[in-house]
Amino acid sequence: MDKLLGTFTLDDLRARKSHKWTVYPADVLPAFVAEMDFMIAEPIAAAVRAALDIGDTGYPGDGELGEAFAVFAGERFGWKVRPDRVFAIPDVMTGIAEVLMAVTPHGSGVVINPPVYGPFFLRLGYLSRQVVQAPLRRASDGRYDLDFAAIDAALARPDVSAYLLCNPHNPLGRTWSRDQLLQIADLCQQHQVELLVDEIHAPLVLDGAEHVPFASLDHPLAERAYTFNSASKGWNIPGLKCGVTVAGSAAAAAVLAGRWEALLASHLGVLASVAAFTQAGDWLEAVRHQLAQNRALLAELLAKWLPQVGYLPGQASFLGWLDCRGLGLGDNPEDAFLERGRVALTGGTYFGTQGAGFARLNIGTSPELLTEAVRRMAAAVGR
Numbered sequence: 611m612d613k614l615l616g617t618f619t620l621d622d623l624r625a626r627k628s629h630k631w632t633v634y635p636a637d638v639l640p641a642f643v644a645e646m647d648f649m650i651a652e653p654i655a656a657a658v659r660a661a662l663d664i665g666d667t668g669y670p671g672d673g674e675l676g677e678a679f680a681v682f683a684g685e686r687f688g689w690k691v692r693p694d695r696v697f698a699i700p701d702v703m704t705g706i707a708e709v710l711m712a713v714t715p716h717g718s719g720v721v722i723n724p725p726v727y728g729p730f731f732l733r734l735g736y737l738s739r740q741v742v743q744a745p746l747r748r749a750s751d752g753r754y755d756l757d758f759a760a761i762d763a764a765l766a767r768p769d770v771s772a773y774l775l776c777n778p779h780n781p782l783g784r785t786w787s788r789d790q791l792l793q794i795a796d797l798c799q800q801h802q803v804e805l806l807v808d809e810i811h812a813p814l815v816l817d818g819a820e821h822v823p824f825a826s827l828d829h830p831l832a833e834r835a836y837t838f839n840s841a842s843k844g845w846n847i848p849g850l851k852c853g854v855t856v857a858g859s860a861a862a863a864a865v866l867a868g869r870w871e872a873l874l875a876s877h878l879g880v881l882a883s884v885a886a887f888t889q890a891g892d893w894l895e896a897v898r899h900q901l902a903q904n905r906a907l908l909a910e911l912l913a914k915w916l917p918q919v920g921y922l923p924g925q926a927s928f929l930g931w932l933d934c935r936g937l938g939l940g941d942n943p944e945d946a947f948l949e950r951g952r953v954a955l956t957g958g959t960y961f962g963t964q965g966a967g968f969a970r971l972n973i974g975t976s977p978e979l980l981t982e983a984v985r986r987m988a989a990a991v992g993r
């Protein structure tokens with residue numbers, strides 16, 4: 611591994627007190643929750659340390675987050691962002707929830723594309739918004755795609771007020787193309803719904819794939835979208851609590867400005883995110899390179915030890931979406947992996963009923979620990 615990502619053993623990681631490292635007994639290898647095992651980028655650590663050294667632990671100032679994200683988005687995605695349209699949020703899910711509360715009627719429907727990030731279902735429930743599913747289409751070769759007929763039908767419902775799109779898509783690690791995004795824009799315009807786009811995994815799009823920010827499209831709807839991004843996945847700092855929302859229009863900016871009290875990020879998170887976006891590009895490169903290697907390694911390990919498991923390497927992030935139905939472990943294969951193999955994956959049903967028989971393996975770790983995770987999965991089924 612690149613030295614920027616540090617070296618760590620399982621014992622080192624077990625000293626961490628985050629959810630990932632404390633929720634299971636010590637003999638379980640955790641490979642579930644969406645955080646990575648790499649050591650934090652030094653410029654981020656230095657920014658947080660410098661703040662601690664001078665007692666700078668108060669509420670967030672306006673800071674340089676807008677400029678920092680605009681520079682990053684321009685360099686990485688070729689997306690021209692107005693810094694004054696960038697708003698700090700404590701985390702992406704809170705940003706999404708606040709926007710939905712502000713711009714959609716109580717009780718109305720929000721369209722999502724399962725299998726998709728489980729908290730989308732939870733948050734819509736907390737907000738008393740209905741979950742309206744337009745499931746992804748799965749071809750016989752295992753490839754998933756947006757189902758435009760299903761999306762059209764869902765958006766046409768009179769009670770639907772918004773569409774919550776995930777790009778890159780969790781749990782598939784799939785990126786949606788410019789043409790697909792333009793079709794979505796057309797449909798949202800036709801049906802007059804609000805559009806929220808969760809692009810939290812975009813910094814981790816791997817070589818060979820392209821992330822097209824929705825708001826960069828040449829389409830009238832691009833200006834109406836709310837985009838959510840963050841340094842939290844890319845630089846592995848979800849514990850520092852800061853994300854960004856980019857308002858497409860002045861009206862959207864007013865919505866976010868009006869909700870400032872509910873959207874206060876952590877000051878340390880803002881400082882860390884500025885450092886990530888402006889000074890830790892080489893660390894991100896190292897991670898992207900490592901994830902591409904791990905993606906190939908996972909395919910090799912599965913072919914060798916668990917050939918019944920279906921895996922189509924994703925285009926982004928640390929998400930390994932595994933079709934375990936060939937193992938005969940039922941709808942919740944993660945139970946057998948945990949009980950018999952002592953490795954914790956995320957069960958596919960966390961992402962919707964469409965995930966029954968699947969599991970998500972987190973590959974954001976060293977090749978050694980990834981190998982150990984697959985070895986344990988294989989041991990769980992007697993291989």
Ligand SMILES: Cc1ncc(COP(=O)(O)O)c(C=O)c1O
Nearest residue numbers: 644701702703727780810848853
């Ligand atoms: C698609 C997606 N959105 C949001 C989140 C959560 O982000 P945050 O901690 O900023 O709310 C995750 C975390 O895994 C995610 O995968």
